[in-house]
Amino acid sequence: MCKPFRVGVALLLCVPIRGLAQQDSTHSRDGAPPTAALSSATSTAEGMIKLDVMVTDKSGKSVAGLEPKDFILTDNGVPEKILSFQAFDGITTRPEPPIEVILVIDTLNLPSDKLFLAESGVERFLRQNNGRLAQPISIYLLSNTGLSSMPQPTTDGNAVADAIARGRDLPVLRQSPEFRLGQTYAENGQLVRMTTGGIANRSSVRAIGSIAIEERRKPGRKLLFWLGPGWPFTGGAFAGGADVAFDSITELSTRLREARISLWNVREWPDPDTYLAYLDFLAPLKSGETVKSGHLALAVLAIQSGGGLIETSGGDVEVAIRKCIEKESVFYTLTFDPPLTDQVDDYHDLKVVVSKPDLTSFTNTGYYNQPVYHDHPSEAKRLTVDQLEQMLGATHAGDKELAQELFGLELTERMSSTKLSSWKARLPGERSRAALVALADRSAFLALPAKDIPTTATPDLAAQRQMLARTIDYLSKTIVKLPDFFATRTTVQYDEPLKKDERAWKTVTSDQSLHPTATSHTTVTFRDGKDVVDAKARDVKRLNAHDRQLETWGTFGPILAVVFGDASAPHSVYKWSHWEQGIAGPEAVFRYAVPKNGSHFEVGFCCLADPDGTVLFKQNAAYHGEVTVDPSSGAILRLTVIADMEPRLPMLSSSIMVDYSPVTIGEKNYICPTRSVTISRMRTVVLVREWGESFGVYGRFETILNDVAFGKYHLFRAESKILPGYTNAPNEK
Numbered sequence: 001m002c003k004p005f006r007v008g009v010a011l012l013l014c015v016p017i018r019g020l021a022q023q024d025s026t027h028s029r030d031g032a033p034p035t036a037a038l039s040s041a042t043s044t045a046e047g048m049i050k051l052d053v054m055v056t057d058k059s060g061k062s063v064a065g066l067e068p069k070d071f072i073l074t075d076n077g078v079p080e081k082i083l084s085f086q087a088f089d090g091i092t093t094r095p096e097p098p099i100e101v102i103l104v105i106d107t108l109n110l111p112s113d114k115l116f117l118a119e120s121g122v123e124r125f126l127r128q129n130n131g132r133l134a135q136p137i138s139i140y141l142l143s144n145t146g147l148s149s150m151p152q153p154t155t156d157g158n159a160v161a162d163a164i165a166r167g168r169d170l171p172v173l174r175q176s177p178e179f180r181l182g183q184t185y186a187e188n189g190q191l192v193r194m195t196t197g198g199i200a201n202r203s204s205v206r207a208i209g210s211i212a213i214e215e216r217r218k219p220g221r222k223l224l225f226w227l228g229p230g231w232p233f234t235g236g237a238f239a240g241g242a243d244v245a246f247d248s249i250t251e252l253s254t255r256l257r258e259a260r261i262s263l264w265n266v267r268e269w270p271d272p273d274t275y276l277a278y279l280d281f282l283a284p285l286k287s288g289e290t291v292k293s294g295h296l297a298l299a300v301l302a303i304q305s306g307g308g309l310i311e312t313s314g315g316d317v318e319v320a321i322r323k324c325i326e327k328e329s330v331f332y333t334l335t336f337d338p339p340l341t342d343q344v345d346d347y348h349d350l351k352v353v354v355s356k357p358d359l360t361s362f363t364n365t366g367y368y369n370q371p372v373y374h375d376h377p378s379e380a381k382r383l384t385v386d387q388l389e390q391m392l393g394a395t396h397a398g399d400k401e402l403a404q405e406l407f408g409l410e411l412t413e414r415m416s417s418t419k420l421s422s423w424k425a426r427l428p429g430e431r432s433r434a435a436l437v438a439l440a441d442r443s444a445f446l447a448l449p450a451k452d453i454p455t456t457a458t459p460d461l462a463a464q465r466q467m468l469a470r471t472i473d474y475l476s477k478t479i480v481k482l483p484d485f486f487a488t489r490t491t492v493q494y495d496e497p498l499k500k501d502e503r504a505w506k507t508v509t510s511d512q513s514l515h516p517t518a519t520s521h522t523t524v525t526f527r528d529g530k531d532v533v534d535a536k537a538r539d540v541k542r543l544n545a546h547d548r549q550l551e552t553w554g555t556f557g558p559i560l561a562v563v564f565g566d567a568s569a570p571h572s573v574y575k576w577s578h579w580e581q582g583i584a585g586p587e588a589v590f591r592y593a594v595p596k597n598g599s600h601f602e603v604g605f606c607c608l609a610d611p612d613g614t615v616l617f618k619q620n621a622a623y624h625g626e627v628t629v630d631p632s633s634g635a636i637l638r639l640t641v642i643a644d645m646e647p648r649l650p651m652l653s654s655s656i657m658v659d660y661s662p663v664t665i666g667e668k669n670y671i672c673p674t675r676s677v678t679i680s681r682m683r684t685v686v687l688v689r690e691w692g693e694s695f696g697v698y699g700r701f702e703t704i705l706n707d708v709a710f711g712k713y714h715l716f717r718a719e720s721k722i723l724p725g726y727t728n729a730p731n732e733k
Helices: 035-041 112-131 157-165 196-216 242-258 277-281 298-304 317-328 385-394 399-407 417-424 430-442 461-481 558-567
Strands: 011-014 018-020 049-056 071-075 084-088 100-106 132-143 146-149 154-156 172-175 184-187 190-193 222-227 261-268 308-312 331-336 346-354 360-362 366-369 381-383 409-411 485-495 515-527 530-533 539-542 549-552 573-581 586-594 601-608 615-620 623-629 636-643 651-665 668-690 693-715
Touching (some): 049 346, 071 331, 100 112, 100 196, 100 317, 112 132, 112 157, 112 222, 112 261, 112 317, 132 157, 132 196, 154 157, 196 242, 196 298, 196 693, 222 317, 242 366, 242 668, 261 298, 261 317, 277 298, 298 308, 308 317, 346 360, 381 385, 399 409, 430 485, 461 558, 461 623, 601 636, 601 651, 601 668, 651 693
Parallel strands (some): 100 132, 100 222, 222 261
Antiparallel strands (some): 011 549, 018 601, 049 331, 049 360, 071 346, 084 331, 132 146, 132 154, 184 190, 346 366, 485 515, 515 539, 586 623, 601 615, 668 693
8 A cells, every 4th residue: 555655855755755845846646636635634723523513592493693702612521622613604604515415215124114205205305496406415225235325426316316216226335244144153252143133233333334434535514314213222233242332332423423424313203112212322331331232223323423313204204304404504613622531432521502592502422532633752761962871881781681771762962973973883782773873863853962062152143144155155056066976875764663453553652662674775876966766776674564664865955955945035034053063173053944835845644544544645834944064165064854743734743854974976075965864753544444344544643763874975977998908709600
């Protein structure tokens, strides 16, 4: 699934993707839908939880014209900040995309006489206004052979009605498993004997789960009308164990909410013996200890989704549905962020209260919070560079033991490249050296220890401008005159430890240590001002099962051109920061900041959880960093690029650091990259299988880091020699 995708001149990520973009933002990937279609899934202004709220007065009439200040949202009784608010009155202000109406005809659980009434009512509804429907309609048919559906939502009611009139002539979306009455099946390590109720229950729950996943892939709000009494409460539905049932309930609740489905149970002449049976299961289910099949009853799911029950009689199905749609067309959409939790499937009660008198709101009654909804702090011990040096100087541990100790640390200051090289040579083995590199690389974007910063006076404004002029001259004259050359690039990729049980995707871990997972050796050719990586000649050694990739390119010049181009634009900031002491003398450090509207730094992620973990997300981001220069020549010695990530993006951080040093190419000295660090922290995407469906969900946040070394610079040119003593070879066949 994971394929490389170029999005810029500085960085290539495969789960995730991001980088410095070129001036022309032409990007493509075979099979990927346009980014514009993903706007609703990637809005950073919206909270993680989205609620559609309908408000009525004492007479039951929908109320429009309310403002954010009129709403109070509580999560487990605690007021939550409403992060975004939209109001729709159904006339002048309508949602985009429009509300989708979903009709499900349950031929599996409806008796034949009531099935006829349901189908007749649906046909009348579809043919109203000469078949020209006000909202797009999706229709599903559930039968003993499976779940059928129209390929796409449509406003052509006559076309759908004709398909139903031809004998439910709709293409099969999901085929039902061949459960046989009385046969025993192995399920979750237990034997289950199938009953009539069990077959209907399994097929029905599987169908509503499939619908939720299908509709989850579409933006916008949906009103789902399930025509039928629902499935049986008893029988062999959950004989496989309470834990399985609880997981089914939490998953179905979550996916219905994510799909923005308000579910309505339309019941024609309900059976008085089962009419109120669902009331025993309306209380929120908070654990698997008390779970029963009734907690998955259709009426229960409907009420908890913010919908409810529609009781009809006398063949007025179409009237009841039409009135409900009209009522629900006036609504409000609120979003908020759930609180941090360490508990899997942590149930939270939701209430939306309107401050004005005699008004009642209807929305989701609760949700299941998960640890993976937020990033969690690391358990690493934090220490200064001095404290680390004291520890290394006093230790007598072997290679493996020292590596384990270093993996559990995190620096609060930057370890310089000089100190890193010095300590690497003194460590006992490869494991401890790799752990030290990961520790130092993670600190590459922090400030140096205070004692390592010279107290030299800040240069005056004229001197600063002179240094800047030298740097611009260096960029405009020296970089463009780099000869064509090639160099070796050695990349060591670091990842967090693999989870032992990938099925437990809702859990998080405080162990965020980085371990080497792959080493690659390749040749980078710099020609005509661009660098090209020979991917075919790459030698990659993988140490474990990690398959994510993080690659950099453009470090020989384009990254500098883009950063300085953005930093010199209006509204950007470029100013003096401090002095640092280099090997050859003092080095001048400038800080810069580029706003989003002037940025060509593109962040991206492969991939969004919807629909299946293959859709790319990308957008320009504001960024900042430091430029370290030689004050006398203007040569750039170090560059950092740190993205200013917006909240709720699938990436938390994205940073690049490049060290430049003198190298000899063709008997001349040039300032070229010798080392770089690229680090990113992003969400993982997990493919989950439920109800016979495979779909993507966001897992925990993870960090990926590349430590890159450049060397063996050679001039790229053809060479020839004249050899003495040349004689013709004899003619041979």
